[in-house]
Amino acid sequence: MRRKRLLLTLCVALGLAPGTFVRTPMPEPDFSSGLTLTDLALEEVQIGPFALEGAWHLTSENDHFGGYSALLYRPDGRLLAGSDAGRLLSLTPPDEGDSKAVFGAFPNAENRDKRDVDLEAMTQDTEGGTLWAAYERSNAIDRHADFTQVGERATPNEMALWSEFSGPEAMARLADGRFIVLAEQRTRFGGDSHEGLLFPSDPLTGAEPLVFQLATPDEMRPVDMVPVPDGRVLILLRNYDLLPWPSWHVVIAVADPGEIEEGENWPIEVFARLDAPIPPDNYEGIALKQRADGACDIWLISDDNFSLFQRTLLLKLSWADCF
Template identity: 40%
Template sequence: MRPPQRNDSQLISARPVAIDSDRSSDRRVGTLIITEAWEIDSANTGFGGYSAMALLDERRFLLASDTGLLAGFTLGRDGRIDRQFIAPPPAGPGKGNFKVDRDMEALTADRARGQFWAAYEHSNQIWRFSRGFARSDGHVAPAAMRRWHANGGAEAMVRLIDGRFLILSETTGARGGGGTAALLFPTDPVESPNAEPIQFAYDAQGRGRVTDAAQLPDGRILLLQRRLSLVDGFVSTLSVAHVDTIRTGGIWRSQTLALFSPPLVTENFEGLAVEDSPEGAVIWMISDDNLTKWQRTLLLRLLLPRDAMPTARPGFAAVP
């Protein structure tokens, strides 16, 4: 009996996939337009399981997996992949020998400073990394997250444009019942570990579990939710909510923007990233293949047209 052969290939490929099995010409989903759909793959045995995503530059991505591995690449409009890599981060919770040590479920960035923050399940910790993920310069286990479920902890994390941090759990119930636990920190929790966050609850209203979040150019929060249906398989919903409606002990709700279900291309979408463009807000979604052979790593490019957004808040688009 030979041990399984490990493949450390650094090559990543992309191929276009059909957007709609019934109406290939129809690319509208709610108020969004699907402009690109790609299947991302690699022979590397550690590739896959991506639950988080950040944009480093236009069409340059950083992915973080359930096993703690990172993958980076630039995707050309023709599907060509450049400057790719697959590697572990320099540090993290535990020794990194097991999935529970480094289950990275959320990723957010300050592109101007080149800093990254990663949220880990099981340990319920937040780690901060320097430019290029060269090193970790701090981490924290927030007191408000210590009782979050080991496999249902921080699933979405957003560094807001004003420097606050929004963190939503996957399955941990909020105190008092109704919705899942969520936090809004007044500043970087790694920099200010004693800062008290606003504790509230997010009510998904039947859309499923929150798997990621990002901030739109108009200031609203974009939420990705996913549920599993026996009939339709994975069903994903994008919704929007206003951060200024968050209240201590309150219930936070959102409004549906788009629903992804068959015959549209569907998968276990868990990662989200947003960038501003002259056309409007460009939204990227990545799926988690759970490191299985029967699921895919799909990357969708969506457009929220500028005329479908409220007027952007002054100065937002000018900030990286």
């Protein structure tokens, strides 16, 4: 009996901790797999001023893939998504034919501390030659002239006390060169405001920002922002309910930077609520393409948080009167 117990104990130990006895080599990183886009074939519906024109589910085995929290429409006609691991995905909009993806990363992203690569927002100048990226864990803003070299970094004093888990979440460069940065963190316990900074110029020049507040509806948090051709900005807001069952709630709001006043709440207007038939998920990136006909294409991407229970979704909305 004693020998049987000993044998049983050994079997249990082997089952619970196989790595102690058998070392399985870790698989090599996969940086070669491509991107698969599955058309969700949703019905076309009107969502506030926006018309839903397309929705796609993105999947890939590539180790650069996933976690997208920022999105840009680049002057070369491609979408650029940035992840909270400092990785990049460039692709032609899927409704324009060949949407072959190019995976990449900001220089040395795989070797840097998580605090230095937790990218949450991106913005660019008018020509797209310079790109700025905001990082949540380090409360920093990087400036990149291209993607082949590590960018310059600024850590503005006004962002120093922002939570490392809810810091700069939305950022936009306006046409006149000013920058708006919004914190995901609420300014007080149970409050409905978020701190915002309006920089008179590039934050990396040391310019001192004006500090204001952003009050949001329904306990929503700002997660991304994009300039509109008429001078306003679209702000992507979302929150999450755990009970009675897990669910995401996402809205697109509009605001006028001309109404920002120091220490005051910046007024916003909710434009659209992303309800059914739009699939609910953690949408964190918004981009805008200005069309020659006076309309705009609005692109949204969701952050799957590298979770099996979430998806990377890409949405296309059309806005007929954006300028």
